[in-house]
Amino acid sequence: MSKECTHECSSCGSDCSERTKEQTDFREKPHELSNIKNVIAVVSGKGGVGKSMVTSLMAAHMKREGYRTAILDADVTGPSIPRMFGLKEKAAARDEAMLPVKTAGGIPVMSVNLILENDTDPVIWRGPLIAGMVKQLWTDVIWEDIDYMFIDMPPGTGDVPLTVFQSLPVNGIIVVTSPQELVGMIVEKAVKMAEMMDIPVLGIVENMSYFKCPDCGSRHSIFGESRTEETGKRFGIKTISRMPIDSKMASAADNGKIEVLHIDELDEMIEMLIEKDKNQ
Secondary structure, three states, rough: OOOOOOOOHHHHHHHHHHHHHHHHOOOOOOOOOOEEEEEEEEEEOOOHHHHHHHHHHHHHHHOOOOEEEEEOOOOOOOOHHHHHHHOOOOOOOEEEEOOEOOOOOEEEEEEEHHOOOOOOOOEEEEEEEEHHHHHHHOOOEOOEEEEEEEEEEEOOHHHHHHHHHHHHOOOEEEEEEOOOHHHHHHHHHHHHHHOOOOOOEEEEOOOOEEOOOOOOOEEEEEOOOOOOHHHHHHHHOOOOEEEOOOOHHHHHOOOHHHHHOOOOHHHHHHHHHHHHOOOO
């Protein structure tokens, strides 16, 4: 850097600007045999709100709409995606690259649990190692042609979300939450992080929004009245889906049958992604 540098890159000419760009661009290229058009990160401010379930359902729904979808399980210390799809096969290798495992419906999935010898073996790593593994699931896996990759993110705004937002070409995020006011406050942290990283928030999915009585059909707000609408308005997020408390979803996830479910409440979110794809 020149001693006369004013920290205004435009004053130094294009060469200086290019050097600055190179220093601040942390994007990692996918494997040379991968062609991934859209990357959607599914995030939550805290754990236990159904983020992995929403990731799985979104990928399965978009697959039924005719799109080639994939799931990268970035929740390294709490990987649950393989179990939801009933995957027992381990990931294979080819020419120093990894191959994802395909679900019964043909969705490629890559997760640390598809590499570990035993599903219940804990991953006791520090942040940098975990972040490095997530990057490898992007760079060292042959994903082939994918229209929509959904990334199941770990909760919060720590090392892995920062790594994904900086290293992968994320087109947008979907935030998963539940109705409690405390969770709403934490959701704002995730939304603000996305804004700081210049990544658009495409929508909010409020899980466990209500319970619908099977006898009378009335709705009950088990976790209190929703404040998600207020959060959406404050940040200009138009697409909000509300998923009920439904034992069918829990049973399907536990038994590896999440792929066969169609959740009507996610239709608006799916339509938003399809419309976005048409306008690209």
